[in-house]
Amino acid sequence: MGIEVGIATIRALVVILMVLSLAGVLGWIERKGSALIQDRIGANRASIFGVAAAGLVNTLMADPLKFLTKEDILPVRADRLLHTLAPCVNLFPVIVAFAAIPFGDAITIGERTIQLQAIPLNVGMLYVLAMLSLGVYGVVLGGWASNDRLSLLGGIRGSAQMISYEIGMGLSIVAIVMTFGTLDLQEMVRLQGHLIHGWLPAWGILYQPLAFLIFLCTGIAESKRVPFDLPEGESELVSGYFTEYSGIKYLMFFMTDFAEVAVVAGLVTTLFFGGWQIPYLLSDGFHFPGGAALLLPRLLVVLLQVAAFMVKVLLFCWLQILLRWTLPRLRYDQLMRFGWRGLLPLALANMLATATVVLAVGGPT
């Protein structure tokens, strides 16, 4: 009993730390990346004994410290409780959402097998959706509690946008769920370990390219990033729903932003890019189509797989950051039209098509 609880706690901690650190790293990637793209040097001020570590010091130490030490301003006639609650409500679901995403195969220590996944759920997919759907509250509250029309507008925009795009996201996920015939993310990843015709890794994207695109768009819209960043579009509403925030709360909103990026990346990886799977890497080592094999110790395999997962996630984070500097921001009506008239019907059609195919030939399982 005790040990179980202990292991559970450890897994949870691992996940939380992973998300938070990812968020931090993303902060750094974002800034350096932007700088790279815009041909600047970027975050390079802070340094310890002259060691700037390519801005890592700046982004991972100086900025947090600064935020922590800043004054926490509360607008007049703002709702204190909600104003404080909002950032937490915003950050919490994102982090817990990550809990259902498996970052590695089950490892066996002694007679006890441990899933590399905070909470192994048979409804994992739904769980993630649920958590993401909770994300709205942070936005709404932030917008409302600040008692400021810009914030309120941002909040309303944000909530409308999120609930609108949740539908498309859900439907695209339904399609992929149909394909794999399970809601358990770990199970999905395992299925993606198979090979089509003995050589092609059976990753989700091969079955559901359209769903992948839809999911990516909706995911980015959910995390309110460019080109869907109207809720915080600085050119119109200073900072949208967190205009009136400062200090640690502001930092939390920021973290949320990056955590969401990470979650989206994680989900894309898990659903469409084989999660922690490495092509041809089975539990006891590589088995190439040719018949050539390279046996490895179990632990190494697991480590490789975890590493693979991290790499994939980072890649997709990078993709989203690239997008930020590639695409222009939509107009709000365009955003809504894209969501309702573009993605939703597409997702529906895709779902129906998948359903028919699955009915006709059966899924890949």
Next chain:
Amino acid sequence: MTLVPIQLYLILGAVLFTIGAVGVLVRRNVIVIFMSIELMLNAVNLVFVAFARQWQSMEGQVTVFFVMTVAAAEAAVGLAIIIAAFRNRETVNADELNFLRW
């Protein structure tokens, strides 16, 4: 981990239901009244799920599923009505919204 006897779930349901009912009765804001109704619905859901667990049959959960659907529909229409009413009367107070008066 062992569970508590079902009565406690039922009583909890009763408590929530009563709170909801009283809310319906005492609040003036129609939206809040509406929320109280949702609260009552959920109290009942709790009871259903508890019984499903008790008799180990899925009917209870299925019923909950349907209750949720109905609740969703109800919320959509109800809120639409509230908005429409607000447009006419500039108020959402139950005691001022008496279109159906004799």
Next chain:
Amino acid sequence: MILLGLGLLVMLMMLSLAGVVAVGGIALASINLGHVVFALLASLMILSALGVIVNRSPIRSALSLVVTLFLLAVMFVSLDAHLVAMLQIIVYAGAIMVLFLFVIMLLNLHEDRPAMVRVGVRGFAGLVGTLFFLGAVHFLMRPLGALPAAGAVPPGFGTIEQLAEQLFTRSLLAFEVTSILLLVAIVGAVVLAKRKLA
């Protein structure tokens, strides 16, 4: 105010634990994690439910309702209704309550004074409520036997497969009708929200 809340919480926990002991006929010694968790959840739920009806500001009421629903979902999980729990969060917390918040913001409702009806009515309502509660409890107290232990449930109980199986065989008609109901609701909502009431 926070303190008040905490005080109430502790009180309620004691109360519900007492309930566990009294109703469940469980020796004080054998109270375990499960009971405590239940007590905690229950008290929190009751608190937040009260929050729904006492808060002056609609927004806060809505939020306390969200909390209640969330806790309810957790309780569902403890009752092996995983799918229902998830649906609870997605549908209620994720959709319905957002809709509420949205409308509240749209109508830009701030605290309405007086939030409640006249004191007399209030008292009467409270009285009736209490009576109702007592009546209900009177019937709930008849022995129904304890819930089967966590291990006792058949494998896969509460999973999506079982629910779907139930849904698409026994209650298929109801299911289809529900879809129509939703469609009607959508249309109705749109029509209502579009034009002014005559």
Next chain:
Amino acid sequence: MHAAATPVQFLWLIPALPALGVLLNIFVGPRAGRGAVNFVSPAVVGVSFALACYTFMRLLDLPHGAALVQDVYPWITAGTLDVHVAFHIDALSGVMISIVTGVGFLIHVYSTGYMHEDAGYARYFAYLNLFMFSMLLLVMADSLPLMFVGWEGVGVCSYLLIGFWYDKEANASAGKKAFVVNRVGDAGFILGIFLIFWTLGPGTHSLRFTEIAAYASKIPPHTVTVITLLLFVGATGKSAQLPLYVWLPDAMAGPTPVSALIHAATMVTAGVYMIARLNFLYILSPTSMTVVATIGALTALFAATIGLMQNDIKKVLAYSTISQLGYMFLGVGVGAFSSGIFHLMTHAFFKGLLFLGSGSVIHGMSGEQDMQKMGGLRSYMPITCWTFFAGTLAIAGFPPFAGFFSKDAILGAAYGSEHGSVWLWVLGLLAAGLTSFYMFRLLFLTFFGECRIDEHAKHHLHESPASMTMPLIVLAILSLIGGWIGLPEHWLWGDRFGEFLAPIFSGAYASEHLSAGTESVLMGASVVAAAIGFGVAYLFYLVQPGLPMLLAWKAKGAYNLIFNKYYVDELYDLLFVRSTLALSTFFWRAVDSEVIDGLVNGTARVVNANGGLWRRLQTGNVQHYAISMLLGAVVILGYYALR
């Protein structure tokens, strides 16, 4: 009917095709235009005719007395009643569908010519197809309820088609008359069905003919009599027998092809078919048989006498139809079911022919129907004339034409059967003579003698188009040779028709009872009668056109009596219509507007007062309602808690 039944899958198509035609004509017809309608409507019937022929062939291949069946779907399942929509094609219904679809097809073709100026052609063909559908349902049905559906269906179609030119008051009321009179009959019919169901007693019943047949012997004789008589009431209504014949003459208001199809060839024979179909019941009740036979014979004579004096070409044919139907009933009534059906078939041929011929005449005369204003049309419309002549010979019963054999078979049976009697025979013989007379009168007045047509009509007098003459020719040939499949016994190949139908009519009259000698005597008698009729007609209307006037002046009373159709219509008007009207006026004025309205308004007032009282509860405040609900809950809880 107890023979082996072979299930097949295509039967449903036969009625379905006309039904399809109905839909097309209703929904696309008016827009699709005349050409499409003129093609589609006959086409569907033609195809179902082909199918009917195919069915018939299949039937011939099967062992003698077998049947083709198809159970389409369970129709009514309530309590002990389990009726299926199922089709049963045995020899009898096989013959019927062949006749119905065949004649029907010809008449559809004819109609394309006849109706080609009419605006409502789509409507017309919709009705016509609908009629085909119902008629096929009627004859193919394997259970009484389904048959009843067809029975009512054809009734509706006949109503619709009689009143087809509803803008004329007379036509509309004629349609109404037909409908109402038929109601009287159908009431009896459905009562009969109920009685049968009721008699069948416990256990579920499909009311299939087979089932009834199996049970028939167990029904107490009096009940059988009642049942059969009730059903016969229906038959008198549908088949225009005494006393319910009055609607048929007026039914001539409809388009002539309709008169040919519905009011001569097919629908009006439904009664005969029904009795033949239920022969196993009728055979059990001598009383009913006698009633049927007597009514039939009387009708035959009665209608024939009226037919003598009519001047409207179609009216004459109408009365002759009634009298021929009388023959059929006489046939089935004396137990010669196959002869009855045989006459039904031949009659379908020559009466269809005669009607179509008269239609062609009316067409050519641009709407003129009074024979006084015709004459000498022979030279103007030869084909019509000679085909009409063939029809006349056939109906008058000159050997070797169709009418002769069938009519003779019936007369023979009337004489020889144990149900028959000399009197029936005499009546039939008289009717035969009269028939021959008035038919030749019709022929001479119309086509021969000097021309009494006014110039204007004569101006565009013309032979009808091929689409109309073709059917005439076909039917003419049929009425000439159609009778040869049912020769008397000991003639060349004998009564093939009878043998074919024999297994269905177990226990029916067979002409072996008669010695060859008697038979030939009877035959001679009927030929003589026909000849006399011809002779008199020739004398009156070609040699001495003055004679009829003289005669009429001499026997004034009789003349007026007959000329006014025995004042039957007036009598009915007095007895039923007036009294009914008076009664309904009373009910309307006194009962309805005073009592019932008073009750209604009173109730309203009470409710109103109450409402005024209780509406005070309706505060419009949700919470008041909510609290009352909760109070109610508390009360209920309390009641059960403290009980």
